Amino acid sequence: MKSTAIWLGLAALAGVMAAFSPANAQDKSILVQSTTSTANSGLYDYLLPAFEKASGIKVNVVAVGTGQAIKNAQNCDADVLLVHAKASEEKFVAEGYGVKRFDLMYNDFVIVGPAADPAGVSGSNDAMTALAKIAEAKALFASRGDDSGTNKKEIALWNAAGIDPSESSGDWYRSTGSGMGATLNAGVGMGAYVLTDRATWISFVNKGDFTIAVEGDKALFNQYGVILVNPDKCPSVKVAEGQAFIDWLLSNEGQDAIGSYKINGQPLFFPSADRAQMKAG
Amino acid sequence: MQDFAEAFLFAFRQIAGLDPDLLEIIGLSLRVSLAATLVSCLVGLPIGALVAVSRFPGRAGVIVIMNALMGLPPVVVGLFVYLNLSRAGPLGWMGLLYTPAAMVIAQSILISPIVAALSRQVLEDLFNEYREQFASFALSRLAQVRAILWDGRYSLITVALAAFGRSAAEVGAVIIVGGNIEHLTRVMTTAIALETSKGDLPLAMALGIVLLILALGVNALVSALRLTAARYAYA
């Protein structure tokens, strides 16, 4: 009876392992650490089937904030990093974690807000002035507060406007500490302005009475970069497959695919690869 | 609440339509949760039974700790498993992070204490009834453990169901160690979290309803089996 129980247990464990082994055994796959904004926008669902068909390489995407994505990549839990925080990305490469950074595409940030527009910023194309008005009116503002690319951009804008919103944290400044979607849900729920990337906003469903209040400022430009994790630091990196993915993204085919992704007739990302830069790499 | 009506309709349409993506997610949810339940029973039941039949100094403290571990925060468990399974971590060479196996590990850690603590309580009540008879039989501790595990099997099924329910409904740990990767580690709860973050609340609700129906189905199935079996062996 005792040995029966042991054998049953072992058989069960073997069953569990067998049930999951196909996922582990698939060697022709790479892991991409990326941002919630790109994943939530549906871009990968649109891009990846084309690449997987062309290359036979399966791309697994983990979507977290840019800060978390970079940390995960530093832990070697990624082959490719695709995020939007240029300074952090360059630091990542400079510290030897990444091989080389390539500009991939861009979209822009917008500030969305309730129809009532308590700060009177609707229609503005000057982000810094708009933020100053929001602070002055003590109108609610929901921040990601999660060290993501969007969050870093937002903090840079506040700094440029000469305001330290952290002093008002918990008052009119609400730091949600969560992803783009969750922050938008919170913002819509409490009628707070939110800085979001345009791609997430366009594909976001739960808009309520919110509209884009501020757009078109050059300071709201949002550049995405792509980096192969350095095999010198992380021997587990699948260099050939990862590089193939990056090459494809930067190729005419990949760039055209990025440009042709639309929701409700609106493009979400604009290809911006520098072909000369690619050759140099 | 138009959202609820919409969510229900959507849920039923999804289930009725046997959407392959949804089926894949449901299948993985079931596999991961059942595997974690299995592992947690293999680990938790012997511990619960052993503590139930043993008397030793510090036993009360051990029971307090076991009960407290039932409240392990999922995110902390997720982080703990992440740090161990990460390529930079001690078990990184196994390459398990962002696989269903990692999710099974995290959930097993999460629910093993539930199985151990609840089974300890159930089995101790049973053991108190059997204690003198077992002492008279001069049974070894191992034999006592085996006997109460077997005789308590119908109560222990409820314990396993509680553990299964917790693992099926849990999101904090699996999203960290699984990564919510489409067609690989996306389960019901992480899909719900994703749709919520996309602001697609009706779809998220609909998935929640599907999860609820799933839990209901598993419980109904087990209850039916248990009633049938119990009629033959137990009173």
Place this chain on the structure above:
Amino acid sequence: MPMHDRVLPFPTTTGPATVPAVHALACRGLNYGAGGKALIDGVDLEFCRDGITAIIGFNGAGKSLLLRLLHGLIEPAGGAVTWSGRPIDAGIRARQAMVFQKPVLLRRSVAANIDFALKARGRDRPGRREELLDHVGLSALAGRPARLLSGGEQQRLALARALACAPEVLFLDEATASLDPSSVLAIETIVRSASTGGTKIIMITHDVGQARRLASEIVFLHAGKVVEQADAAAFFANPATPAARAYLDGQIVNGN
């Protein structure tokens, strides 16, 4: 314990030794208390290897406690229980068996309850279970859940399970209390046959008639002390102490 290493003839305190057998189970200076009160108070006993010993006495005299001490289910506060001179332990307990007033049956079938005891003692051989069930008249119920049997059937099963251990000593703690007369009779028949088969029986009973029918020897316990240990016929003909006389006369006497 050198003094118990020798095999001594059975001495009686108040009556002639009718059974020329030797004793194996004994206790000396046995004490057990709770809440500052001595419940078992300096008990010395020696039991011969066969026959049926009935322990009788008023409620609260300490009979159940004494039985559990003799079987080693509880540790005495003072004194010791010995088996052929050796202190009692699990190995010795495995050569004994006990049936409780309320049978503790496993949540399994009748047959599985027997199998459990046979396997625990390593006495599992083909046909043994059927013999035992037949012996106690439960063959027809072998597949039934044990806990759905009637009170009398449950106690017969508990007895069969105890006999499955092939015990040298069988302890019975009021095994027929709260059973109907026909069940009592069935159990007495089984007990008598076990005794005939060479098993020493030590039983507690409140039924003086049962003690008369079965016992070869009587231990009368009063307020935690053995006040009489005697041949059964002699005891019933002429109880030596006032407490025993009062008990047999059915008088209500304070346990103290």
